[in-house]
Amino acid sequence: MTTLLRQEMFKLRHQNITWITVGFNLIVMTLFAVLTKLKPTWFDANNEVAMGFSGTLFLVFFLIGVASTIVAAEFQYGTIKALLYRKYYRGQVFASKVVTLLVYSIINYIIIFGYTMVLKLILFGNVDLTAKIGKTTIIGQLGLNLLGSFVGLWLILALVLLIANLFKTSSAAITIGILSYFAASILQVVQSFAIQKWNWLKWNPLNMLNAGAQIKDSTLHSFTKLSLTAITTGSIVYTLIFLLIGYYIFKKRNV
Template sequence: MLNLIRNELLKIFKRPGTYVMIGLLIFIIVVMGGIIKYQDSKSTAPDNQNWKQGLQTDINESKKQLQQMGDKIPDSQKVYFERDIAIKEYQIKHNISPNQDYDGWEFVNSASNIIQFAGLFTIIVAAGIVASEFNWGTIKLLLIRPIARSRLLVAKYLTVLIFALLMLVILFAFSSILGFILFGTPETAIPYLKYYDGKVTEQSMFFHLINYYGLQSITMLILATMAFMISAVFRNSSLAIGLSIFLMFTGGQITSLLAAKFEWAKYILFANTDLMQYFDGMPMVEGMTLGFSIIMLIVYFVIFQLLAHYVFNKRDVAA
C-alpha cells in the first residue's frame, strides 16, 4: 500500500500544475497579509479605558430585547443573544478586554477563509486521479499488475487525503509565519472564549485554530470525496471538477433557503458539513445536533465510497 501511495504522490508532484497550485495558495496568503497590514496601519489603537462599561451596556440592551420579544423570538436569535451575553459577562468577570491589537493569531484566523482555495485545488487532484488514468490509457498498466482494484482505489483516495492535509499544513504554517512577521505576537496570551451547551470556557488560540481549521476543512474533504467518486464512476474529470466546485460555492446557500421552509433539508449534505454551527452559531435546521450531523456525514461518505468501488471494480477496461 505504501508503494502505491508513493507512486501516486510521485505522479502528482511530477505535474507542473501541482506547484502552480501551491504557489497560488502562498501568493493568496501574501496578498491577504499585505492588504490587512495596510488597513491595520491606517487604523488607530482600540480604546481600552471603559470597555467594561461598554460591554455592560451591550448586555443590558440584549437582555432588554430578549424580554421584549418574549416567546415570539426565534430559537436561533435567542441562542445568539444568550451566547453574546454569556461571553461578555465572562469577559467582565475575568477582566478579558475585547479591545486587542491585531496580531499573528488573528491573521491565522483570517487566513482560514482561504481554505476554500485549498479545497478547490484538492478537488482538482481528486477529480483527475482516477479519470486521468482512463483518459491517458494508463489504467491498463495498473490493472495488469497483481493488485486488487479496491486496494488501488484506496491508495488513490489516501493520496488525495495526504494532498489535502499538505495544503492545510502549508496554509496554516505559512500564514502563521507571515502573520507573526507582519503583526507580531500578543503582549499577553489572550484565550479564545468558547461557548457550548450554555457554558463559556477558555481555550488557547493555538488549539482553537487547529480545531477551527479541522472543522472548516470538512466541507473540502467531503467534496473531494464526491469528486473522487464522480471521477471513478464517470471517468470524467471535467464533470467531477465542475460539479464539485459548483456545489462548494452554492451548496450551502441553496440548503439555507430550503432549510428556511422545509425540515427535511437537515438531511441534505450541506446542512451538516459546517460543524462550527454547533460551537459558534446555530444549527441550520431546528433540532439538529452535533451527533446527527456526524452520522449524516458518515452516511454520505460511505455512499460515495461504495459507489466508487462498485463501479470501478465492475468496469471493463479491456477495450
C-alpha cells in the same frame, strides 16, 4: 499497496496543479496578511490570524481538480489497464488514490497552519495567540477553523471522487465537480427552509455540509437542528458512504 501509494505520490508530485495549489494559497495568505498590516481598519489582525489569513478560501476548488484528475485521468489515458494487468485489485488502486488525496490535503492544511505562524511572527508580533476570541483563544479558533474546513472539504471530495468515476476525461470530471459544489451550496440555503417544516430532513447530506461551519461556530446548531457531535458524525458517515459508492462504480467500470 505500498508500491501503488509510491506511484500515486510520484504522479501527484509531477502534476502542475499540485504545486500551483500550494503556491496560490501562500500568495493569498501573504496578500491578506499585508493588507491587514497596511489597513488595520479594514481587517482585524486577531481575526485574520484565527482565519489562517484565508488560506483555505480557494483550497476546495484546487482539491476538486486534484480529486477529479486522480481518478478520471487513469481512464482518459488508459493507464488503468496497466495497473490492472499487474494484478492489483481494484480496491487497492482506488484506496491508494483516496489515501494519496488524504495525505495531500493534510499536507496543505499543515502548510497553511505553519505559514500562518510565520506571517504572525514576522508581521504581527503583538498578537497574543492565547488571547480570547469568542469562546476560545486565537490559536484555538485557528485550529477549529482548519478542522472545520477539513471535515467539510472531505465530504465534498468524497462526492467528487464518486462523480469522477462516471466520466472518462479529467476536464469533464473537474467541471462537473465544481458545478456540483456550487449547486450543493445553493441547495443548502433552500434545504434550510425545508428543515424548519420537516425536521427529519436535517439528516440529509446537504445539511451535513454545514458541519465544518458549525465546528467553527457552535451557534449554527439553531440553523442545522443538529448537535455538533451529531452533524460531525453524520458528515463523516456520508463521506464514507460516498467513498464506498465511488469504489463500487470504480469496481464495475469497464476499462
